[in-house]
Amino acid sequence: MPYIPHSAEDVRAMLAAIGVRTVDDLFEDIPKSLRARRKPRLPRPITELELQREAAAAAAKTETFDRMNAFVGAGVYDHFIPAVVQHLAHRVETVTSYTPYQPEASQGNLTFMFEYQTAICELTGMDVSNASMYEGGSACAEACLMAVRVNGKGRRKILVSRGLHPEYLRITETYLRNIKDVVVEEVPLKDGVTDLGALARMADADTIGVLVQTPNFLGIIEDGPAVAAAAKAKGAKLLVCADPISLALLEPPGAWGADIVCGEGQQLASGLAYGGPYFGFFAAKQEYIRQMPGRISGETVDVEGRRGFVLTLGTREQHIRRDRATSNICTNQGLLALRGLVYLAALGPTGLREVAEGCLANAHYAAERIAALPGWSLSFPGKPFFHEFAVDGPLPAERVIASLRRKRILPGVALSRWWKDAPNRLLVAATEVKTRKQIDALAKALASAK
Amino acid sequence: MPYIPHSAEDVRAMLAAIGVRTVDDLFEDIPKSLRARRKPRLPRPITELELQREAAAAAAKTETFDRMNAFVGAGVYDHFIPAVVQHLAHRVETVTSYTPYQPEASQGNLTFMFEYQTAICELTGMDVSNASMYEGGSACAEACLMAVRVNGKGRRKILVSRGLHPEYLRITETYLRNIKDVVVEEVPLKDGVTDLGALARMADADTIGVLVQTPNFLGIIEDGPAVAAAAKAKGAKLLVCADPISLALLEPPGAWGADIVCGEGQQLASGLAYGGPYFGFFAAKQEYIRQMPGRISGETVDVEGRRGFVLTLGTREQHIRRDRATSNICTNQGLLALRGLVYLAALGPTGLREVAEGCLANAHYAAERIAALPGWSLSFPGKPFFHEFAVDGPLPAERVIASLRRKRILPGVALSRWWKDAPNRLLVAATEVKTRKQIDALAKALASAK
Amino acid sequence: MHRDDDPLLYETSRPGLRAAPLPKPEVPVPADAIPAHLRRKAPPLLPEVTEGELARHFVKNSRKNVCVETGFYPLGSCTMKYNPKRHEDFVMSPALFRVHPYQPEEGVQPVLRMLWEMSDFLEELTGFHGVSVHPSAGSHGELTCLMMIRAYHSEHHPERDEILIPDSAHGTNPASVTMCGMKPVNVPSRPDGLLDIQAMKALIGPRTAGAMVTNPNTLGLFERQIHDLADALHAVDAFLFMDGANFNAIVGKARPADFGADCMHINLHKTFTIPHGGGGPGSGPIGYVEKLAPYAPTPVVVKEKGKFRIDWNRPKSIGPVRTFLSSTGATLRSYAYIRTLGAEGVRRIAEGAVLNANYLRVKLRDVLKFPYDRTCMHEFVASGTDLKERTGVKTLDVAKRLLDHGFHPPTVYFPLIVPECLMIEPTETESKATLDAFADALHRIVKEAETDPAVVTTAPHTMPVRRLDEVKAARDLRVRWRPEPAPAG
Amino acid sequence: MHRDDDPLLYETSRPGLRAAPLPKPEVPVPADAIPAHLRRKAPPLLPEVTEGELARHFVKNSRKNVCVETGFYPLGSCTMKYNPKRHEDFVMSPALFRVHPYQPEEGVQPVLRMLWEMSDFLEELTGFHGVSVHPSAGSHGELTCLMMIRAYHSEHHPERDEILIPDSAHGTNPASVTMCGMKPVNVPSRPDGLLDIQAMKALIGPRTAGAMVTNPNTLGLFERQIHDLADALHAVDAFLFMDGANFNAIVGKARPADFGADCMHINLHKTFTIPHGGGGPGSGPIGYVEKLAPYAPTPVVVKEKGKFRIDWNRPKSIGPVRTFLSSTGATLRSYAYIRTLGAEGVRRIAEGAVLNANYLRVKLRDVLKFPYDRTCMHEFVASGTDLKERTGVKTLDVAKRLLDHGFHPPTVYFPLIVPECLMIEPTETESKATLDAFADALHRIVKEAETDPAVVTTAPHTMPVRRLDEVKAARDLRVRWRPEPAPAG
Numbered sequence A, B: 001m002p003y004i005p006h007s008a009e010d011v012r013a014m015l016a017a018i019g020v021r022t023v024d025d026l027f028e029d030i031p032k033s034l035r036a037r038r039k040p041r042l043p044r045p046i047t048e049l050e051l052q053r054e055a056a057a058a059a060a061k062t063e064t065f066d067r068m069n070a071f072v073g074a075g076v077y078d079h080f081i082p083a084v085v086q087h088l089a090h091r092v093e094t095v096t097s098y099t100p101y102q103p104e105a106s107q108g109n110l111t112f113m114f115e116y117q118t119a120i121c122e123l124t125g126m127d128v129s130n131a132s133m134y135e136g137g138s139a140c141a142e143a144c145l146m147a148v149r150v151n152g153k154g155r156r157k158i159l160v161s162r163g164l165h166p167e168y169l170r171i172t173e174t175y176l177r178n179i180k181d182v183v184v185e186e187v188p189l190k191d192g193v194t195d196l197g198a199l200a201r202m203a204d205a206d207t208i209g210v211l212v213q214t215p216n217f218l219g220i221i222e223d224g225p226a227v228a229a230a231a232k233a234k235g236a237k238l239l240v241c242a243d244p245i246s247l248a249l250l251e252p253p254g255a256w257g258a259d260i261v262c263g264e265g266q267q268l269a270s271g272l273a274y275g276g277p278y279f280g281f282f283a284a285k286q287e288y289i290r291q292m293p294g295r296i297s298g299e300t301v302d303v304e305g306r307r308g309f310v311l312t313l314g315t316r317e318q319h320i321r322r323d324r325a326t327s328n329i330c331t332n333q334g335l336l337a338l339r340g341l342v343y344l345a346a347l348g349p350t351g352l353r354e355v356a357e358g359c360l361a362n363a364h365y366a367a368e369r370i371a372a373l374p375g376w377s378l379s380f381p382g383k384p385f386f387h388e389f390a391v392d393g394p395l396p397a398e399r400v401i402a403s404l405r406r407k408r409i410l411p412g413v414a415l416s417r418w419w420k421d422a423p424n425r426l427l428v429a430a431t432e433v434k435t436r437k438q439i440d441a442l443a444k445a446l447a448s449a450k
Numbered sequence C, D: 001m002h003r004d005d006d007p008l009l010y011e012t013s014r015p016g017l018r019a020a021p022l023p024k025p026e027v028p029v030p031a032d033a034i035p036a037h038l039r040r041k042a043p044p045l046l047p048e049v050t051e052g053e054l055a056r057h058f059v060k061n062s063r064k065n066v067c068v069e070t071g072f073y074p075l076g077s078c079t080m081k082y083n084p085k086r087h088e089d090f091v092m093s094p095a096l097f098r099v100h101p102y103q104p105e106e107g108v109q110p111v112l113r114m115l116w117e118m119s120d121f122l123e124e125l126t127g128f129h130g131v132s133v134h135p136s137a138g139s140h141g142e143l144t145c146l147m148m149i150r151a152y153h154s155e156h157h158p159e160r161d162e163i164l165i166p167d168s169a170h171g172t173n174p175a176s177v178t179m180c181g182m183k184p185v186n187v188p189s190r191p192d193g194l195l196d197i198q199a200m201k202a203l204i205g206p207r208t209a210g211a212m213v214t215n216p217n218t219l220g221l222f223e224r225q226i227h228d229l230a231d232a233l234h235a236v237d238a239f240l241f242m243d244g245a246n247f248n249a250i251v252g253k254a255r256p257a258d259f260g261a262d263c264m265h266i267n268l269h270k271t272f273t274i275p276h277g278g279g280g281p282g283s284g285p286i287g288y289v290e291k292l293a294p295y296a297p298t299p300v301v302v303k304e305k306g307k308f309r310i311d312w313n314r315p316k317s318i319g320p321v322r323t324f325l326s327s328t329g330a331t332l333r334s335y336a337y338i339r340t341l342g343a344e345g346v347r348r349i350a351e352g353a354v355l356n357a358n359y360l361r362v363k364l365r366d367v368l369k370f371p372y373d374r375t376c377m378h379e380f381v382a383s384g385t386d387l388k389e390r391t392g393v394k395t396l397d398v399a400k401r402l403l404d405h406g407f408h409p410p411t412v413y414f415p416l417i418v419p420e421c422l423m424i425e426p427t428e429t430e431s432k433a434t435l436d437a438f439a440d441a442l443h444r445i446v447k448e449a450e451t452d453p454a455v456v457t458t459a460p461h462t463m464p465v466r467r468l469d470e471v472k473a474a475r476d477l478r479v480r481w482r483p484e485p486a487p488a489g
C-alpha cells in the first residue's frame, strides 16, 4: 500500500496517543457479526509497470480510433483536441480540489465556472447556465423535471420528439416514470424530422413542454422555429437538446424561443473515452434560474471591494434545501466542463466556426460520395444535416459494419438497433478530423461491402 | 502566427507611441544590403491537427520500442518511468522558468537542484555534485578538463580506458585536442576489461588522470579498486564514468577513491528520445569544488533567517569569470535532472535496488539462454556484468539484427561498428522492463537467425 | 501571491486573436447546406486570445485554488485523499480513451473486460449480489437505487412511497427521494449520534418503501444496530438503502450486504480515488441484493463464452439513468487503484483512515468540544459552540483562519444536527507530521480567538480575496460575463 | 503564499516508505553476479516517501518559482517567450520518444527525416551552406564553431590562436575561446554601443584566428558594420563567428550568412521556443560556410535515394561534441514551431519582438536613463545610475521590487559595460496591456524610490524568502543535504 505515509514508528506513537494497542481495536464498534469473515478475494496487486503493460496489451487488442478509419457518431464525436486542453485543464490545482464550498480558497475554479457559464449562454443563446450536469441524457431528463417545476401547474404532458437520441429518451422516461401525474409522450418523425403536424395535434393545454433535439439523432437539423411555434401556441415550454459544435453555424435555440437548452458536452474536448466522463450542459431563461438544477457561480465582491465569485442560489440545492431541492445533483462534471472552456477559449468564435465548417464539409462530401454508390442512397434526401446522416444500403447495416471492420473501417452505427424496421440503415458521422482520403476509402469499401 | 497578442488596433497605437509608421521602419538599422532579399522558403504552415496527424503517421512508420522486443542499450537504456515523473517535473513553474538568477523568485528550482545534488552525491559516493551537464559524453570530456585544472601542473597525459563508450572517447578527444600540452592515450582492454597491466605501465608521473567506465561499454563491471590503485600509485586522479542505476548495487566510486564521477543521466527517467534531451551528472571530491564546471545550488539564509538556496560559487562560471571560467556551460539540462530527482525520490533506495536487481536478473537470464544456443557464446565468460553483455554468434551481428528485425525483435547493437575485428559480436542489454517471455523470444529467434 | 484583480479571459479578448487554428477543409464547405432561417446570425461571444494568454489565465487562476496537492484538505465526508498519477495515465491510454461506446464490441473487449471486472471487485468488497457501474456519482447512485426500490414496489405494493431518513443524513438523500417521486420521513438521531432504531421501527408503516442509512454515519460513527433496522424493514417487505459515501472507513473490513442492506451506492471518487476535479467527475456504482437485481439499470456488460457483450435485454429494468455503460474513464481510475492495491492494500485504506481520524481526534480534544467523544471511524465531528460563547469566534471564522495557517478547512455546519459543527476527515494518505501540524494550527487559532479575535473573524488574510459577499451575489445576480456597453458617442 | 520553511524531501523521509514499487523479477536474481568487493555496502540515502508526499513537495515548491506562465519575464538576452503546448505533445509521440539512437536506421526514418529537414530549415533561415543540429546549447555551439575554426587553422595557419571579442559580449564567448585552447582579445565598444570596427581591424594580426560578434548585440543594437569586419577578417583568412542568441530579432528578415559571418550558433530554446526548464534543456545548432563544412561535427544525417542515414565518415571533422546526433526532443520542439509558423509566421516573430521592445522602450523613457537612446531591435538596455545617485536605490533593488509588483525582473548588471544596467527583452508574445502594466510598475517603483526607498531596498516582500545571503552560501558551503547527527545516548 504505497499511499500511507506512516513508518512503523509513527503507527506505534499514534496508537499510544489514542490509547489502544492495535489498529483493529479501533474497529471495535463494528459488531463481530458484521465484520468481514475473510480477506476480500481480489487479484494479486500489480505494480505500475505491470499496469502499463496491461494498458499496452489492451491497446494491441483494441480497435482504437487511431487505428481505424471511423465514422461512428450517434451522440459521441471524434473532434480535434488541442494540446492546451490537457495541459491547462489538468493542473493539480483544478484536478485535486473539491466543489468550491470555501470561495476564498477556490477563486480559480469559481472564475472558470463563471467563464464556462458565459460561453454556454453564448453558444445556446440563453441567459443563464449552470456549471455542468452528468452528461447529455440525464441533462434532458433534468430539463423535463425543471419544466414540470416551471410549468407543471395544471399540466401533465411532456412531449418528446422521436428525433431525440434514443438513449436520452429512455433516460427521460426512466426519470419521469416516478413523477406523479406526469406522462411522457413521443412525437413521431416524418421524413427524418419531428412531424410538425403530429406535434400540433399532440400539443395542448395539458402540455408542460416539448423536448426536441437538433441536429436530431438522424443528423438532421430540425426546423426549430416551427417546433417552437407549435409548442408556444399551447403555452408549452420549449426544451432543446443541441449539439454544441453545431451552434457555431446554427441559430441558437435561445433566438427561436427555447426555454431550456441542454445537451451533451462531450464534443467540447471530453474525448471518446468509451462513454465518459463527459458533461452535460444546461442553460435556461433568466426567469427560471431559481428552478435550475446544479451549481452556479455568481459574481460578487469581498469586504475590500474586490471582485470575486461564489456558488450562488445555494437554496436551490440539496445541501441547503434537502428534499425541496431542484435536483439531487452534488458531484457534477467540473473538470470536463473546464476542458470545454479551455477548448472554446482556444478556438474562439472563428476556430469553432472552422470546426463546424469542417464537419459540414466532410459530412456533405461523404454523403455525396455514398449516395452516388450503386445500391446506396440518403435515407432522407433534401433534409439539411450537419455532421451526420443516415444512408440506406443494399445489405443489413450490421453486415456492412462487420465487413468493413476487416478493412479497418468503422462506417457508422446500425440504426436497426433502435429502428427494427430499417435494417439496412446506417448512421454515418464525419467530423472535421476526417481527411478526404479517409472518406474516399469509406466510399470505396462500402461499394464492395458484402 | 497564433502567438502575437496584438489586435490591429494595438499595433497602430504602439507604432504611434514609438513615432514610426510601419513595423518595417523599426528595421531601418539593418542596412538594405544585409536584409533578406526574399521570404524564406519554408513548407506551408500546418495546424496542430495536421501536426498530430504527422506524428501519428510517423509512429505508424517507426519501429518504436512499444512495438519491438528490444535489447538495444549501449549507453541508452529503456527503463520504467513512473507516471509521477512527467506529472511532477513538468509543471509550468519548472518548465517555463529560467536559470535561477533571481533566487527569491526561484526557490522551487533551487530546492530541487539542492536535492538532486544530494542524491547524486549519495549515488556516486562523492562530496559535491553540480546541477547537470549536457549528457554523458561531454561530461566525461569536462571531467578531463577539470582534471587538467586540478592536476595538470607538470603533468600532461590523460589515460582513457578503451572500456569507455566509444562515442565518449571521441568526444573527449575532440575536446582535449585543443588543450595545449595535453594528450589523450588509450588504455587497451584485456578480456573485456581495462588491462591493468597496461594501465600500470602507462600510468606515470606525467599522468594527470585515468578515466574508466564501469560497467564498461561491453557491460562488464570493472575492478574499480584495482584501477584506482594503479592510478593513485602515480599521483594520477581517478575519473569514473558510471551507470547511475548500477550504483544501487555497486560500491560507489567515491568509496574506492574516485576524484570525479560523471556519466549519463538518461537512465534516470529521461526516456529513449532518440539521443536526447538527457543530462550528464557530475560529482567530485569537496576539495575540487572550485574547479567544478556548471551550476551549483547552495544553502543559505535570508535576511529574516529563513533557509533558502542560491546559485553559489558563481565565480567559477562564465557569466562572472568569462575567459577564466571553469567551463563555458550556461544552459544545462535542468528539467531532465529534475526528472531524475523525481524518479529517484519515487523509487527511494529500495525501489532503485529493485530496478537494478531486475536488470541484473534479466540480463543474466538472457545471457544464460543465449550462451546455451548452439553457435553462440558469451564473449567474455566469467566476467561480472550488470545489465548488458557481449555475445559471439555464428553470423555477422549486422545480419542477425537484420534478420530479427523482421520478427519485431531488436537484439542489440553490433559491436563491429567500433571493433572491426569482431564482426559477429552483439551487445545485448536487458533491463528490468523485459519479461521472461520476451527474453525467451529473443533466444528462440537468435537460434534460428540466418 | 499577487492580489490584484486578474481580468477574465473575456476581458483580455481582442478581435482576431486565436490560440488554435484549424486546417482548411479539404473538400468544399457547402454554402447553403443550412436553410437561411436556421443559420446563425451573430457569432457566439467567445474569448479571442493567443495561446500564451490562455495559458497564463488558467495557470494564474488555478493557483488561487487550494487543493490536495498543495496541502491537507480534511473536508469531512468528501474523502480528499491523494489520487495516484498512474491512474491518470492509465485512463488516457488508447484502449480506454480512443474508443467509442457504439463501436462493435469485438473491437473493445479489453475495456469491456475491465468494466466487468470492476463490478466483480465491487461485489466482492460490498458483498452484494450485483453491482452496476452505470451511475455517474453518489447521488445518482442513490436515485438509481430508489428507482429500483420503487420499481419493485410498483409491482408488489404500489402504495409504498415513504422513505425513512435520519436527520444526520446528507442532503442528497432527501433530495433523491423527492426526485424519485417519494416522500422522505425525517427521523431524529439519538443524543449519542446514532440511529434511533426504536423511533425508526415505530415509523415503519404501510407506506414505507424503505430507509436510507449512512454507515458509518455522517458523524463518523458506526451504526451498530443497522441489522436490526434491516430486519424490521425486511419484515414488511421494505428495503434498506445504505449511503456508501463513507465506505472508506470499512472497505475490506466489513461488507455492507452483511449489515442487511439491500442496496448501496459507492462514491468511487471518495473511497477509490478519482480526483474530485473541482466538482467532478465522480462515478457512483451501486450494489444490490438478488431481489432487486431484475430492476437494475441497463445496459450491463455480460460475459459469455469468454467474450464480453453489452446487454440491454432486462425486461424489468428501470432503464438507463445516463447514456452508455459507465463513466468509463472515471470508473477505471478506481479499477487501476484496486488492481494495484489488492486485498491487503484495500483493507489498509480503512485501517489508515480510522487510525488517522482517531489520532487527530485525540490531538484536538483539548481545543474543540466533542459532542460524541468516543472512538470514531474515518472522520469525526467537533463543535465550536463553546468557543463561540467564550470568544465570539464562530466555526466559520475558524475555517477561514485555517486557510491562513496553510490548511483547507474541514466541512462546516454539516451535519445539521450539531451546532457550529466541524466535520474532520483526514484520510489515510496524510502523515502524522501533517496531522500534528493541523492540530497545532487549531490550537494556535483558538489562542488567537482568545487574545486577538479580530484576526480570526476577518480571516482569511492570505487568500486572493477576503470574505465574499454571498448575499450580494444572490441578490444582484450576475452569473455570466457581459461586455461593457460601448461608451456613447 | 504560505511562507514557512517547507522541509526538504529528505527531511520528511521515513524508512520503509516508497512511492513506486517495482514488480518482482520473473527470473532469479543471481546472488553472486557481483564480486563481493565491488558490491555496495550501504544503500544510497534517497528520500523514502509516499507518492502523495512526493507530489505535495514538487507542487508546493514549484509554486515558489516565477515563470513565463505566471507572468511577464523580460529577461534580456534569454528570450522568455511563450512555449506552445503542442510542441510538448509532439516530442512525446512514440515515433520521437520511444526510439533508440542505435536502432537500425530503416526503422526510424521519420525522426531522421525531421532532423534532416530541421537543418534544411535553419540553412534557409540563416543563409549558411550547412547546419549541424548536433550541439546541446548555445555555448556548446560556440565551442563547436571555434573548434571548427581551430581545425581549419591547424591545417593552414597553426599559429592562429587569438579571437577578438567586443567587451559587450556574453560571458560564454570568452569562456568558449579558452576552452578551445585559444586566447580572447578584448575590444572595447564605441560610446554608441556598437563595435569599434577600426579598433578591431587594428587588432587583427598574424595570430588572429577570428572574431566573435553578437548581432544584434547585447545592447539590442544592430551592428551595421559587421560586413566590414567580416571583410577585414576574410582578407587575412580569419573567420567571423556570429553569436546567434539574438536571432529572434532578425529571423526571417535578415540572414547572418549575408552579414559575412562564417559560422554561427542558434539557441533554439530562445528564438524557436524550447521551454527553458529552469536551466535547460536547450539545443544549439550551428550554421557554417562551405569553407568550414569539412570540419563540422559528426555524426550527420544524410539523405540518399530518398532514405535517411547517419553518416560518421567525415575525415576532417572535429568529431562529436556530444553523444548521438542531436538533443532530438529539444530540437524537434523547434521543428514543430517552424512547421506550424511557416515563412510568414517566422518573419512575424522578429517583427513582433522589435515592435514590443521599441514600444516598451518609449514607455520607459521618462523613468529610466537610456545610454543608447535610439531605435532598438528585440531588446534594449537602460541604466539605473541616475536613480541610484538620486535615491540610493540600486538596480538590484528595483529588480527585487519588481517581483512584488508581479513581474520577473529584467537581466541586471549585464552587459558589463553599462553600469547599473537593466536589459529588457519583452519578446513578441506579450500584449500591449502587459507592457503597459510593466511600465506602470517601473514608474511606481521609481516613485517609491523617491518617497519610501526602504520599501524598495528591502524588497521582495511577497516572495517565499527575502534577500538571500550569497556570501554566506559561498563561505559556509552547503551544497548537499546531510542528516542531522543522531543525538548522543
Ligand SMILES: Cc1ncc(COP(=O)(O)O)c(C=O)c1O
Binding pocket: A329, A330, A331, C077, C078, C137, C138, C139, C140, C170, C172, C173, C214, C218, C243, C245, C246, C267, C282, C284
Ligand atoms: C454522505 C454523502 N452522501 C451522498 C453524497 C453525494 O455523493 P456525490 O457527490 O458523489 O453525488 C455525499 C457527497 O458529498 C456524501 O457525503
Ligand SMILES: Cc1ncc(COP(=O)(O)O)c(C=O)c1O
Binding pocket: B329, B330, B331, D077, D078, D137, D138, D139, D140, D170, D172, D173, D214, D218, D243, D245, D246, D267, D282, D284
Ligand atoms: C548572447 C548570448 N550568447 C550565448 C549564450 C549562451 O547560450 P546557452 O545558454 O544556450 O548556452 C547566451 C545565453 O544566455 C546569450 O545570451
